[in-house]
Amino acid sequence: MDPTAKSPWGSVAPAAPACSLTDVMSEQLARQMEEESDAFPALTDPAADLLLLSDEVSDTTSDLMLAKMLQMQFDREFDDQLRREEKKFNGDSKVSISFENYRMVHPYEDSDSSEDEVDWQDTRHDPYRAEKPQTTPRRGFTGKGKNITTKHDEVTCGRKNTARMDNFAPEVHVGDGLGMDLKLSNQVFNSLKQHCYSEQRRSARLHEKKEHSTAEQAVDPRTRLLMYKMVSAGVLENINGCISTGKESVVFHANGGSLEEQPVPDEVVLKVFKTTLNEFKNRDRYIKDDYRFKDRFSKLNPRKVIRLWAEKEMHNLTRMKKAEIPCPEVVLLKKHILVMSFIGQDHVPAPKLKDVTLGSEDMKNAFYQVLHLMQLMYQECNLVHADLSEYNMLWHDGKVWLIDVSQSIEPTHPHGLEFLFRDCRNVSTFFQKRGVSEAMSVYELFNAVSGLNIPVGAEDEAEFMSEIVALEKRNEDHVQKRGKKTFPVACEDAGPPLKPDADD
Numbered sequence: 001m002d003p004t005a006k007s008p009w010g011s012v013a014p015a016a017p018a019c020s021l022t023d024v025m026s027e028q029l030a031r032q033m034e035e036e037s038d039a040f041p042a043l044t045d046p047a048a049d050l051l052l053l054s055d056e057v058s059d060t061t062s063d064l065m066l067a068k069m070l071q072m073q074f075d076r077e078f079d080d081q082l083r084r085e086e087k088k089f090n091g092d093s094k095v096s097i098s099f100e101n102y103r104m105v106h107p108y109e110d111s112d113s114s115e116d117e118v119d120w121q122d123t124r125h126d127p128y129r130a131e132k133p134q135t136t137p138r139r140g141f142t143g144k145g146k147n148i149t150t151k152h153d154e155v156t157c158g159r160k161n162t163a164r165m166d167n168f169a170p171e172v173h174v175g176d177g178l179g180m181d182l183k184l185s186n187q188v189f190n191s192l193k194q195h196c197y198s199e200q201r202r203s204a205r206l207h208e209k210k211e212h213s214t215a216e217q218a219v220d221p222r223t224r225l226l227m228y229k230m231v232s233a234g235v236l237e238n239i240n241g242c243i244s245t246g247k248e249s250v251v252f253h254a255n256g257g258s259l260e261e262q263p264v265p266d267e268v269v270l271k272v273f274k275t276t277l278n279e280f281k282n283r284d285r286y287i288k289d290d291y292r293f294k295d296r297f298s299k300l301n302p303r304k305v306i307r308l309w310a311e312k313e314m315h316n317l318t319r320m321k322k323a324e325i326p327c328p329e330v331v332l333l334k335k336h337i338l339v340m341s342f343i344g345q346d347h348v349p350a351p352k353l354k355d356v357t358l359g360s361e362d363m364k365n366a367f368y369q370v371l372h373l374m375q376l377m378y379q380e381c382n383l384v385h386a387d388l389s390e391y392n393m394l395w396h397d398g399k400v401w402l403i404d405v406s407q408s409i410e411p412t413h414p415h416g417l418e419f420l421f422r423d424c425r426n427v428s429t430f431f432q433k434r435g436v437s438e439a440m441s442v443y444e445l446f447n448a449v450s451g452l453n454i455p456v457g458a459e460d461e462a463e464f465m466s467e468i469v470a471l472e473k474r475n476e477d478h479v480q481k482r483g484k485k486t487f488p489v490a491c492e493d494a495g496p497p498l499k500p501d502a503d504d
Contacts, residue, residue, distance in 0.1 A: 314333050
C-alpha cells in the first residue's frame with residue numbers, strides 16, 4: 001500500500017518527537033515537573049482549605065502543623081456530634097436548650113457551618129441591640145409624615161425595656177430571651193423593677209436579721225461572744241450542747257466553774273432568750289402591766305425588752321427559792337443569758353411530767369405536790385405561773401419541779417386571775433386524764449389556790465369567768481384609787497395581796 005495514499009479515517013495527527021532515554025532521566029526535567037505540580041495542588045481536606053487562606057506557608061513537613069490540622073478535624077467532628085445531640089434532646093419543643101457553650105469551634109470559625117446553624121447573636125439581626133447606639137433627638141421624634149416615630153413608640157419602648165433588664169441585680173433571674181424579639185410594656189417593666197427593688201430590700205433585712213438575731217439554736221455572734229466570755233472568765237468550764245428548744249428560748253448544758261460571790265454547781269444550764277422579736281410581740285401583756293417593770297418597759301426599745309424578760313425570770317426564781325419551792329437556782333444573769341442550776345444528773349435532764357410514767361400512788365402524790373406548789377406561789381411568793389402545764393413541770397428525785405417562770409405575774413395584774421384559772425384548767429385536765437380520782441375540778445382547784453371561794457353554782461364556765469373578770473375590775477379600780485403602797489406586802493419585793501372587795 002502506498003504510504004502517501006489518503007487514509008479513510010481522516011487525517012492523522014503527527015507523531016510526537018522521539019525522546020531519548022537520557023532526556024527522560026534528566027534531573028532538570030524532573031525538577032520542572034515537580035514545580036508545576038506544586039503550583040497546582042489538589043487539596044481535598046477542608047482543613048487544608050482553611051490553612052491555605054492563612055498567611056502561613058502550608059508545610060506538611062512540620063509536626064506542629066500536622067497536629068493543628070488533626071485537632072481542627074477532631075473539633076469539627078465533635079461539634080457535628082454535639083449538634084446532633086442538641087437536636088435530639090430538644091426535639092419539637094418550643095423552648096430549646098443550647099449546647100453552644102460546649103462547642104469546640106465557634107460558628108464564625110467554622111467555614112462549613114450553614115446559615116441555619118448559626119445563632120442569631122452571630123448575625124446582625126440582634127433584637128436587643130442596634131448596630132449603632134440609638135439616640136433620641138431633642139425634638140423627641142424621628143422621621144417625617146406617616147413614618148414619624150416618637151420616643152413613646154410601643155415597639156421601641158418595649159425593646160428598650162427588654163434590654164434594660166440586664167441592669168437588674170445579678171441575683172434577680174430575668175430568664176433567657178435568646179432568639180425572641182421580646183417587647184415589655186412600661187407597666188410590666190415597672191412592676192418587675194419594683195419587685196426587684198423589694199427583693200433586694202428583703203434580702204438586706206434577712207441578712208441583718210441573721211446577723212443580729214438568734215436563729216433556731218439562739219446563738220448569734222453577740223450571744224456566742226457572751227458565752228465565750230463566760231468560759232474565759234472561768235464561770236463555765238465548757239458548754240456541751242443544746243438540751244431543749246422552745247418558742248422563746250433555748251437551753252444549753254454546761255459544766256460549772258467558779259465564781260467569786262458564790263460557788264457554781266458542777267452542772268448548770270444556760271437559758272438563752274431568743275433575740276428575735278416575733279415571739280415577744282404577743283407576750284407584752286405579761287410584762288407591761290406588771291408594776292415591777294411597768295415604768296421601765298415604756299422606756300425601752302423592743303430588743304431591750306428581751307433582757308428585761310430574762311431579768312424578770314431571775315426575780316421570780318429568787319422569790320420561789322426563798323419560799324423553798326423546787327425550782328432552778330439562779331447563778332448568773334448576763335444580758336439575755338440566764339445561768340441556772342441543772343435539774344438532772346450526768347448530763348441527762350429530768351423528764352417532763354407529761355413524759356414520765358408513774359404509778360397511781362406516785363401520780364396522786366404528784367397532784368398534791370402541784371397543788372401545794374401553786375398555793376405557795378400564790379400565797380407566799382405572790383405569783384401566778386401563767387403558763388403552768390405538764391410541759392413546764394419536771395419529775396426529779398420523787399418531786400415535782402417548776403420551771404419556765406419568765407412570764408409569771410403577780411395576782412394584782414389586770415389579767416392575773418384569768419391566767420390562774422387557765423393554769424388550774426391545765427393541771428386539772430392533765431391529772432384527770434391520768435386517772436387520779438382525787439384530782440379537783442378546775443373551779444375547786446381555783447378556789448383552793450386563791451382562797452377567794454367564788455361560788456361554783458352549776459359550774460358554768462362563762463358565769464365563773466364573769467365573776468373573775470368583775471373581781472379583777474374591782475381590784476384594778478381599788479389599786480388605781482389607793483395605790484399599791486397602801487397594801488401590806490407579803491415579801492420584800494412583792495405587791496399587794498389580792499382580796500375581794502366587799503359589796504356595798
